[in-house]
Amino acid sequence: MRTRATRRHKDWALAYALLLPGLVIFSIFTFWPFLQNFKLALYQNPPYPGLPSTFVGLSQVGDVLSSVTFHQSLISTLLFVVMVVPTGLLGGLVLALAAHKALKGMAIFQVIFSSTVVTSVAVAAVVFGTLMDPVVGLLPWLGLDPHPAILSNPTWALPAVAVIAIWQFLGLSFIIMTAGLQSLPEEVLEAARLDGARAPTMFFRVTIPLLSPTIFFGLVVGFIYAFQSFGQIDILIGSQNAEFTHTNVLLFYIYRALSVQNDPGLAAVLSIVLFAILLSVTLLQFRFLERRVHYAGN
């Protein structure tokens, strides 16, 4: 009797010990900072560190949420996501479909198509920055010569950065779509083929619906990916030009608030907004997939 109890208690002690390292890290660097945001949002900060901050309650939150800069930032972020995610997913799907056949040399193509997933934001920024440079870049050769230069242009800077993000996203999108295609139940596809379904019908009536969980997963991953992109903007456009070129996406705004304007209060308010948006999207995914599972079960 006693040995079983002691063994159980020993198990508990071991379990807590195993969880402790993770819990400590999370408490200090994830949960505590997240909660601190709610406090930071209530304090107004001086432009420079070392000077005292003042309690202003919710007025700072109200000021930020009603400011033009914030609205512009949301619009820029939304436009960016809309440009990057569907295009990136579509590109990945096309490449995955093309490479989804046991032909000679396919492995090489698959490595090539996945390769952009290992490019970092800095690499992509420098590489594309050169291509888009008004003096040494390729755009004049392609007949594009906007004034001001594309990366300083209020209309074209955001699409330019979106192109870079799409290229980077292609690798991830390809991998996700390929995994989805590989998981399609062969029997269902074969049955549809035997029924005489022609290629376009097959594709739109059978393949795509079966792929929809994957596509939805890709949308969520893409959405999160697009929301977290700001390195290219920092390197190629810079913090000073961001608002003029309409590239002040939410995460870049947070970075500027923290690092350039020394305003943790502003950064905290923006972080809470970012969290709320990402949380809603993720919850939507769970809700959708729940329904999907029920549908497939029926």
Place this chain on the structure above:
Amino acid sequence: MIRSRTIAATAALCLGATVLPLVAGSGALAGAASTPVCSPKALASSKGPVTINFWESMPRANGEEMVRLTDAFNASQKKVHVNLVVQTSYQETFQKYRSALSTGLTPDLAMLTDTDTQAAIDTQSFIPAQTCMSAAGFKTGDLLPRALAYWKVNKVQWGMPFGVSGPVLYYNKKAFTAAGLDPTKPPATLSQLVSTAKVLKAKTGAGMGMVLDPWHLFTWMATGNQLSVNNSNGRTSRANKASFNSSAGLAVFNALAQMKKDGSVQTNSVQGASRYDNLLGAGSGKFSMTIDTSAAQGTIEQLLATGQYPNVDVGVAPMPKVFTTSSKGGVEPAGNGLWISKRSTPAKQAAAWQYEAYLLSASTQAAWSAGTGYIPLRTSAANSPSIKALWAKNPGFKVAYTQLTKGTQDAATAGAVIGPFEDVNGAIANAEASIFVKNIAPKTAINAAVSASNGIIAAYNKRLGVK
């Protein structure tokens, strides 16, 4: 038994190791509290050389000259050793300084750009140069009063000028001749600039290259003897309203719009890859005129010396005044100034001041100016043989100096001090660009810039807790 003794010994060591520095440190702190700020006595009584960290961002040839001067200083005496820490730009220097304020890793001496003046004061982390001047019994002597005036706020000399330049008009004498204009009489006022650009464009196809730099607007305000912000340009008390949409500012915006209409100007941004397009264009003959810093002259000379541009003969003229060539008003100083940290020990502060005094001495100023093209800040330096020879050989290098020594000395010509200057500059640059990119009317654009600036200044002051 042995184990517990070892433990006890280790514990004692650890305790000692933690307590000792505290005791020593508090001794130093107590010492610091009683030693006056920037005290030369503290420097004199310190054992061994005092090392100071100097953050500067002089590029290329200017950076090399900086190294030369500093090495000479370090070699000439044993009390002070200056350690140069090179940053990539003025902007980066201030941004890094800002984050250093929270990590405690601030430099002892910092080179800050002119527009950072009020911001530097607001960080409450610098001591005014005046304190060091009084402590060391330093007399300004023949240091150019107009240069000093820029860094003097509310009657206190906060920073000391060091790398000072001014905007000048670069023009192609050959293009002037080809267009039937007198190459010895470049445009002296803004309206002459506009009409000359039109003629040049029509007759030679090469008009004006214009970098949309808000600095030019502020300089034009100064030449018109008008205040860009209230409270005497922010110098008698903190500025809280912008006023650059006065007649001078409006004249500038109107001129830009007119040149756009005439098709005689091509603009580039002051940020990013196209920053030097106007200069490159002036050197290559794409433009017949441009306005830019006198500090770029060395590069232009270098470019032309290659012989690749035989159709260009560069003339350097003073920045055209905004209105008629009246005697009031004048160009404001620009460039960088030196700031001493409040957080350094008095010995380091005094060491930093000694280095500053060296940099501002006549012989160093002569060498610095000759090596970089910056304005020599003492009349004795300007009269030195090396500078006189340089100016005789190339009179263009004298223009910025003459510009700075002429004109009245008042709040308008001292230039504006604004806390959030960088953001205000952004608003002005956007407004100027909108004339070209969005076809906004000049009066609308400048009023938009003023109201944006007012909002920026109000938000900044609110964050500081001042009105």
Place this chain on the structure above:
Amino acid sequence: MPATEQPTDVVRRRRPRARLVARYLLLTLGAVIVLFPVYMALVNSLLLPSQIAHQPPPLIPTNPQWHTYPDAWTGGHLGIYLRNSAVQTVIIVAGQLVTSILAAFAFAFLEFPLKKTLFIVFLMTLMIPFEVTVATNLTTVSSLGWFNSFPGLTLPFLATGFGVFLLRQAFLQIPRDLKEAAQLDGYGHLRFLWAVAIPLARPAIAALGVFSFLGAWNQYLWPLLVTGNDNSVRTVQIGLKQLLNTQLDQLNVSLAGTIIAIAPLIVLLVVFQKQLVRSLTAGAVK
């Protein structure tokens, strides 16, 4: 069974060649689009600065400027930055693997009070993206004196909810009987973990390793905020930004820098492609 050929069979036999060609064309086009930017970077890194602005761009460098690579390595300090990135990445990967393995084991094999609650707590960290915690983390790290140091660079990332989720799934695949048999053989929990569970879950652990590696190596925001003036801790991503800013007229050197920065990852991609795919699709296929 129909003895005669159906029309669809004939169609299927006549079309394959055209279809095949079309497919290969599409694949090649895709490959060109994907590879073109990096290829241009490679080419430009070997050109003279004056050649880079040439329109149209040269596709093959005729006078390769090999010196740009040593220049980027030494003058651009890329060697140091690569070392720093490697140290940072190894610490983070090791940390994430260890904390994830330990926690996942507890959730998969042990019973203890509050187990469900604690698991939800771990999962909740997936809801809180790092950017949302940056402000306070910066203050925490600075006040602990870890600004511009490896602890400061790596500590916030030593645990990952995703890793716990992934490895718990993998451990749950291990049959209960195996654990019971091991217990009868006298294996304690930790010995079972080390000798049985980890080897059996190796594919998932490898996948997590690759995922962590990529995430750590490609980090931008945190190293940007936490590394300081000197080169002691600066990672290769920030180093690239620095290189671009300081070498405005030597674009070929900056581009050589990017090729250097990306080369080790391409090698790893080719070697670890399977693990990478597994880790990235862990949530996709339901």
